[in-house]
Amino acid sequence: MTPLEPDRTPTPPAEDGDGDGIGATGYDLAALGEYLDRDCQPPIPAIDESPECQAALDRLRRVRSLSRELVDDDARQQPPLPVEWVRGLLAGLELDVRAGRDIPFGGDDPATRLSITEGAVREVVRGAGDAVPGVLVGGVTLDGDVTTPGAAIGVELRISVALVEPIPDIAEHVRARVTTALLSHTELHVTRIDVTVDDVHVVSREETAR
Amino acid sequence: MTTRSPAATPAADSLEAASDAVLAQRAADGDTAAFAALVTRHGPYLRAYAIRLTGSPSDADDALQETLIAAWERLDRLENPAAVRAWLSSILTRKATDRLRARRGFDEPIGTDEGEHEPVAIEAGPDARAETGSQLDALRRALDTLPAVERQCWLLREVGDYRYDEIAEQLGVPSSTVRGALARARQTLLARMEEWR
């Protein structure tokens, strides 16, 4: 990359003005900053053992953590994003990126081709799992050659649960609902439904009402 | 034959309370409601960071929009769904610094304020006592006095956690410029924070 101005070697002034660096160690603030940026590795005893350097490093650490707090604070002072802006953003999203493979429906008319997308089937699975009280479905994976009718297909769901029931019972309910939903909406030959509980969440009002 | 399969969409408050990992996984599978929940949750932080970085609310909004559109397309490639905020921040940093580089053009010297937007809010000068006495406000004031490139380097290093060479690449300047800018920024900020103690 061509520099747009001559390379400038940093010439930061020594903090105490006598040219000896901080605490007469010979290390100035710029050097301490770079030492901190390297996580103080490899250790430099002259710095590590100098109280003035340690004090300066603490101040640098303090300003660093304040900077992070500052952006968090800025964020808290931000108004929420306008609903219309979010709506507009969603409307512009390319939904097709999630379509995935075309999963055929059977038929005997060669001039008619019917199919459902993988994305739609994931949505079916997600909807079925979500319908179980206390369950929020995370990721769904379809394993196997969905484009070949009759091929053995495995379904994997990762779920987040509220402990409204013992986990094995919850998993069983999820499997049952997913089985029914897939029978209804697809012609897949599902041989396996794996349910993995990823985390536990707080029960929402909506979930207790079901 | 129709089958009644009671499909349910989670209530908005379920999604609002869901973890980043769950939302990111659902969004990666195509759930726009989950994506909307992520946008609502992380949008203000991303916007605040973009404003600090670019100094321009309208540039920040553009960068944010581009980030979210790109994020939607790439979500299925996110390996660690729980780390979605950091991932969004890194896309945003790229979009924001793209704008900074484009703004600068090829003929303007680095480190001057010409062609750079002024920071969003310039509060009272360094001699005024900070009204609230809050250290955060002191830092805010101090940051606002920095020349743009020093502020950008500072944010990318201290908040973004980028290495010098990454900052250099993002801003389109030599590494030595980044190190010099950081050294001057540290000097200024520490001095001003002292004044306002």
Added chain:
Amino acid sequence: MSHADLTALARTLDDALAALDGVIAVYSPDPAVARAARELMAGGEAPARTRVVTDDERLVVRAAIGVDARTAAPGIARAAARTIRELAGGDAEVSVSVRRVASIPPALESLT
């Protein structure tokens, strides 16, 4: 059939599909193409979503739909294909792709 006829048929199909029980949305089978067409028309009438072209005198119809999860998707797809044949003729080549299976209408997304 003229281009205008094909467009008219496509719009008729859009309406007929949308009116079917269980269909909650009619999509463009090629969103990228549709978007390009939209940009060309910029401000004019939105293009029809269902794609109708001719291939050697034969009509080729491609449709993409979103369905309500409370009704089985294969049945809706078959009903859609029948509807298309009623309007496009028995000779037509028909494909119907189910893109969404939702429990609420996709209120937050554009159908174009």
